Amino acid sequence: MYQWTDEQEMVRGAVRQFIDKEIRPRIDEFEHGDTPPYDVLRKLFKDFGMDVAARERFAKGIEFEKRVAAAVEAGETPPEKPKRDGGDGGASSLTLIPIIELCRVCPGMVTAMGVSMGLTSAAISSKGTIAQKERWVPELLTLEKIGAWAITEPGSGSDAFGSMKASARRDGDEYVLNGSKTFITNGPYADTIVFICKLDEGNDPSERKILSFVLDKGMPGLEQSKPLRKMGMHSSPTGELFLDDVRVGIDRLVGETEDVASGGREGAKATFMQERSGVAAMALGMIEECLDLSVQYAKDRVQFGQPIGEFQLIQDKLARMEVARLNVQNLVFRTIEMSAAGHSMTLAEASAMKLYSARAATEVALEAVQLFGGNGYMSEFRVEQLARDAKVLQIYAGTDEIQITHIAKDLLRR
Structure with a gap:
């Protein structure tokens, strides 16, 4: 394709x-x-x-x-x-x-x-x-x-599993859940929440199983915060979750089993893969909009007696934006073709696509702001918003640094 x-x-x-x-x-x-x-x-x-x-x-x-x-x-x-x-x-x-x-x-x-x-x-x-x-x-x-996937905690980020403190404790036929989560997309308004935590059996936290539970809004002991203020992605509500002795039955344990292979780390990693592969499509949209706005501005904006698009440094910016657009579009096309053929990406492939696309979108958006000059710093010209929004692509679903480690470890295992 x-x-x-x-x-x-x-x-x-x-x-x-x-x-x-x-x-x-x-x-x-x-x-x-x-x-x-x-x-x-x-x-x-x-x-x-x-x-x-x-x-x-x-x-x-x-x-x-x-x-x-x-x-x-x-x-x-x-x-x-x-x-x-x-x-x-x-x-x-x-x-x-x-x-x-x-x-x-x-x-x-x-x-x-x-x-x-x-x-x-x-x-x-x-x-x-x-x-x-x-x-x-x-x-x-x-x-x-509306759903929310709750894994990140105040004291964790890239080390989501190692630093996880949220816990589930058996109590008869039920589990008692405690802990807090932050930076949770849809957190303030979510009706259905997948809460990821560790099974506390009195053992060392590093040895505890990772379990996922499905919670519903309004359950006793579950508190959802108001939306948090953040740099970008303002149309995406982000919040915190607080669990204080939330009681659930095994029917809310994903897979209804404590077997790690069925409901633990691998399930979370599979979700990360899907999230990372979707970043390329997001990046493509941002890059296309920045490029279209920049091309039109380069034609309309006159400085030193001519449209700024006549200057080679502006042409260099536009050319690099187009290269990024083509590369990210090809990654999206590859995703479509693999899906049509019934193939899934490896974690390393999804990480590589996410890493490149996120960086490309951020670089293009910042260059668009530079091309617009002072106008680019003002919200009415829209590239300001896109630059703020693009930056988080390098942070959520795993930072650039985490993507690099996943790619490199896969290469070194070959």
């Missing part, structure tokens, strides 16, 4: 029309008015039938899982999973296109949407039981309910 198909271009055009009508006119409201993004995102899903499509895909997937489970229980050979049709990426491309287009205007919305319908639902879908998937996933996929 080297370019968007006609069908994909039609989808892009339709999504852009929606954004121009429903989001661009309200950008200040979402960025500075403390207006949660969920209603407009639900409207996007409804207008494009994305909610119906998500439910249909989920229903098909669950039906297949039930057939496999029935076959195994009966001692029969499980049915083979239907093969994907190579094609042009199908569902994968139609998922990434809205991400790219939204990131041209309001990247925070993608973070809010992605954590809810992506990370939170994936954490349950990948390791949960069929009953757990049916209980929580459909409403997350359609944004009827």
